[in-house]
Amino acid sequence: MKFKSTNPYNGQTVGHYTGLTEKELSDKLAKSQEAFESWRKVSLSERCDLLKKAGQVLRDNVEEYAKMITLEMGKPIKESRAEVNKCALVCDYYADNAEAFLKNETISTEAFKSFVSHDPIGSVLAIMPWNFPFWQVFRYAAPTLTAGNTGLLKHAPNVFGCAKQIEEVFTKAGYPPNVFQNLIVHHDQTEKIISHETVKAITLTGSERAGSAVAEIAGRHIKKTVLELGGNNAFIVWEDADIDQSVKIALTARMLNCGQSCIAAKRFILMEGIYDEFVSKFTKAVSELKAGDPMDENTGIGPLARIDLADQLHEQVTESIKQGAKLLLGGKQNDCYHEPTILGDVVPGMAAFDQETFGPLAAMIKAKDIDHAFALSEESKYGLGVTVCTKDIEKAIKHSNRVSDGAYFVNELVKSDPRLPFGGTKKSGYGRELSKDGMMEFVNRKTVYVKK
Template sequence: MASVTIINPSTGEKIDEYSRITAVEASEKVKQANTAYQEWKNTSFEQRSKLMNALGDEFENNKEMYAQLATREMGKTIGQSRKEIEKCAWISRFYAEHAEEFLSDKPVETEAQNSYVNFLPMGIVLAVMPWNFPFYQVIRFAAPAVMAGNTGILKHASNVQGCAFALEEAFRKAGFPEGVFTNLNISAGDVKGIIENPDVVAVTLTGSDAAGRSVASIAGANLKKTVMELGGSDAYLVLEDADLEEATSLATLGRLQNNGQTCIAAKRFIVLDGIYDRFLELFSKKMEAAKMGDPMDETTYYGPLARVDLREELHEQVEKSISQGARLVIGGNIPEGKGAYYPATILADVKPGMEAFDNELFGPVASVIRAMDEEHAVVLANSSQFGLGSGVLTTNIEHGEKIALQLEAGSSFVNKLVVSDPRLPFGGIKNSGYGRELSSYGIHEFVNIKSIWIE
């Protein structure tokens, strides 16, 4: 029987090994999820909320256990892992409180005696999830989907299977019926068969645009609803009136949080010509000063990449960018020793057509781009295949808002790093995907929006 080995990216040591289930076993689990759905769809919001709040308690009460598991499996710093688990608790409670309101009947005035829009569950939602936020990414789909009356099945990234099974156990410990949330430890090659299973009604994926295209094409051929949250190369415009001390501190955090492995991380810094050199000087000092090391050490600023092969791919992108004319300011070398570490790196004078401009660099590498004026900065920001997040750094809030409205992205933040918040919709445009997660918009993605007319 095939198995998957989990490697600690900080040490290179084996953590655990999990046996893959067969396609037949996966189909049986889908069948169980459908059986669970037939009961779960008829439960009251009160019942669902009670269990979802209990899930929030489970995350809060066992935060350290879950956080350490995430850090061991994918390498994020322990402090950031704790925050991830806290966010899982927040999202669980948010939907426990608001799902009924979001899905309440919406009266519509027509010629009928009574007409309204009703929101009904659809069935089993398959989630294909990545490793970079191994708990949060899953809860982001599962909390609204389950509160809507659907059941969820998870195909998680291979290198975080411990987190995947822990999530399944967390739902069980919270009291959810068997089959409401199920982990499928299957290979990528078995995903197609799950999507094609007639009991699966929808698919949500977070990952690369290549993975999104593959899954969306299979789902489309089977007329299954999809939501895609894909890659990003978020542009942050640094205007001439920006506070550069604050801007470079924000840029350092934005590029190094989660060890640089975040879809909505600040990746392309588009800096106005008049402050370009000073920004680069301050940014370089702060990136160099950030401590790289053991993610379990509370003083570590950023840890390793999730896997050695990912580090090799990132390094190839850096070298390709340099060969295309980008200037290496700091970093750019693979350190000796164990683990998948890569140093904080800055590529300056990046331009369209270069790897560091055109594609996503998933790691602690920043691209700094010179803009001649604000109009040029907006053009550069929008000259991207991606459109997930974006930002503007300025001391003129009103002007910053006007610039933010011109940026082609699912989110634009002024003087703050883009974050996902359950109160706001989250998602992208262009090759960053389609559909929305979180807020009322997210819970409406996987329900039957049904019109009722009574003459």
């Protein structure tokens, strides 16, 4: 099968890729198992040294990698650079902390000695999305490979150029052959890969539909999965909040990566007393974003990654307006480009409230009071994260238990950080990435009991 990646800004072809044959795929899976048998014996200190080198390879080639990200999925070039540099940071983080994370945990019992060891499990398959084509891969690969596992990547077809470069990062860093392999395959080969005896676990970042399908297949074969799926994050602004600062945070929270992020703020739940001021200032800030060629340093908003994504967003905008939402800004689409759009007076039952909107669409929602705001926030099948803006920090902390999501941020946009566990609840998936939690997902926590 042939694949082609296309620049969403101008429609030009970025690259052509040939899919693996059945035999080539089988060979790669076999090589992953062979590589695991030797890789697991490499000392942890050496694995950490190689990870440090991978981080340096990323920094040394940041312009090359950032350009590929932008060309393949349309992210403004300055955001692409930031993504590559963040990947380097996650490499440094696990290189510096893996020894502490993986050390034996002594537990006092009546035994002469009892402890928990952390052993690698084998080959871990990563099914990754296009929206953060480098970051999503490295936040899985850094802890997983360093724990002694081997990695297999099935990336989104529109970013196969990025996938090829990611594999090259590990090669340039000096990793042994086949410790990390890029699989150029169609999604219809996913079941074969998951069911193969080489693959011991699967991590997926993607849609709810994709996560459900992968979990079902993995379940039949009794294989562990970690799922990071969609989100419909609430951004709650209390009446005492610094509105100017809240607007600044909200602009990034919604429009970063042209809004194509599971953890982007999508539902802006505003107290009635500050609704008009916030909406007015937010609308002005969004209207000042410079749209254009994402390779231009001054571009703040680019196209969506594919035309079908822009079409879907436009349908959600149109449907919400028919349901009674007010169009306050934008609303127009031109091929892959969709204007940054703001809808006012959004309520439950509207597409802009109920559905995940993967693009530059912000839904403005009125709340009568704090209790109503949290009730609206919880009225979602997703559970990735919530932001609360307020000057009353202690009060905000006390209210954190009212949120069932995987993250609760005060006066900051929800974002991933190598030092903090990341993941969701409900239809947003299960399991955790990053921090020590992310490394523990794909190790065998083995109980060792010694009686003298």
